[in-house]
Amino acid sequence: MAQTLKGTAAADHLTKAQKPVKTIGFLVLPNFTTIGFASAVETLRIANMAAHQILYRTVIIAANHDPVTASNGMRVLPDYAIEDAPDLDILFVVGANPIVSDHSSRPLLNWLRKLAHQHIPLGGICTGSHLLARADLLKGYRCTIHWEDIEALKDRFPGIIISNQLFELDRDRYTCSGGVAAMDMILQLVAREPNGSEIAARAAELLLCDRVRGAREQQRVPLRSKLGTSQPKLSQVVAIMEANLEEPVGLDELAALNDVSVRQLERLFNKYLQRTPSQYYLELRLSRARQLLLRSESQVRDIALACGFASPAHFSKCYSRFFGLSPMGERKKGALQ
Known part of the structure; x- marks a missing residue:
């Protein structure tokens, strides 16, 4: 999903040193949650605007080249299938709502394991953590998932560490509870980069986000x-x-x-x-x-x-x-x- 930047001729100290573009992949599963997906993708787009240069390129990946239907009925055409996906700097799995175990085919799980072996950071949005757990890629990591699915994840995978926080950034595993928490997680990742704090703050302003929530904040389960x-x-x-x-x-x-x-x-x-x-x-x-x-x-x-x-x-x-x-x-x- 290529992004272009318009009207960015204004001089800015953030543009003095051009930075390599990071390619961020989003693996969308059938019945994926649109709000978590959009919150992440749009935050990266706005970060590009805030930086006055392209820092992040986002691509949509699926198990094959067929359109993928979201939980709200919207259909998305992937840019790539897993067999021809480009080199990635990060991959986020955008999980299904509700969780459907049939989505975790052997080729898909093997592909995720291959990326992990290549030391590509992996993330989960909403129930995306469930697929990472099925691929045996969350052992020894702190992770999170939407509060509705915490107990199910604990029961299914008793060996992993699950928190009730909005998101978890543990080494090369980035998981969030879904919804607008994906925006908070992406802003925190942006802030980690050189000059990232300023870019993240400006992006939050453009997003009309009056407070960026931190990784230590918990989901509030009504x-x-x-x-x-x-x-x-x-x-x-x-x-x-x-x-x-x-x-x-x-x-x-x-x-x-x-x-x-x-x-x-x-x-x-x-x-x-x-x-x-x-x-x-x-x-x-x-x-x-x-x-x-x-x-x-x-x-x-x-x-x-x-x-x-x-x-x-x-x-x-x-x-x-x-x-x-x-x-x-x-x-x-x-x-x-």
Whole structure:
């Protein structure tokens, strides 16, 4: 899918050193998700505009030369089939929605393994992670997938590391949860290049993206999607918890406010959320603390108080136990990304 650039005669310091064009391939599977595909491709096009030169060339690849139908019914004509695909700098697999295992034919899996053997970075958009896992190309890597498919991926491939984050950039594997998270992931990859931070910032402005989300941000799984409409009491309790992170509400009061006993509340949390009410409340507070650590310059002690912890020491102990590193370690790690 060749791209041309118009009206870019204006002098700019970013154009002083012409950079080699990177060829980014998008392997589209039947029933692929259009929003994730478009979010990635358009972000690369806008990055070219922001840089006032062609930095990225995008090509569409399929199992063969036949048109590929997306999940919304749109048909896309591939530029190449896997047997005649050009040399690539990165390949993204744009997954099907819902996942269809029949798409993972032996030639397709072998082609992906060949690219991995050639040290070509591989990525997955939405359920694209599933195909990479079927090709045995995610072992030892952190990856992600849309929250609706996390449990299915865990069950099918117990040996891989799956997170609930918007996207994961782990060495030469780039995976995202789909939707507009593909834009965030591409912007982060652009920012890694020389002069990339400025190009990514300008591209975000052109995309009317007021905030580029980082790799450490988690997908927010709506509780109603987990529970449906069958547990209004539980949803109400969680809503109260979310609204009272700085001054946590006691379990007795939560139960009384929702006309249930403490024992009933504990049973509801255990059955539908596989946690005690206290554990769930603590996770909400720690998740909020993580957001503040990565997205604000607040002192750790102030974040601890804002998330309902009596002391920085107690906060640090809980945080380290849950996330595997201290609050300051989290902040330092985030600054390096």
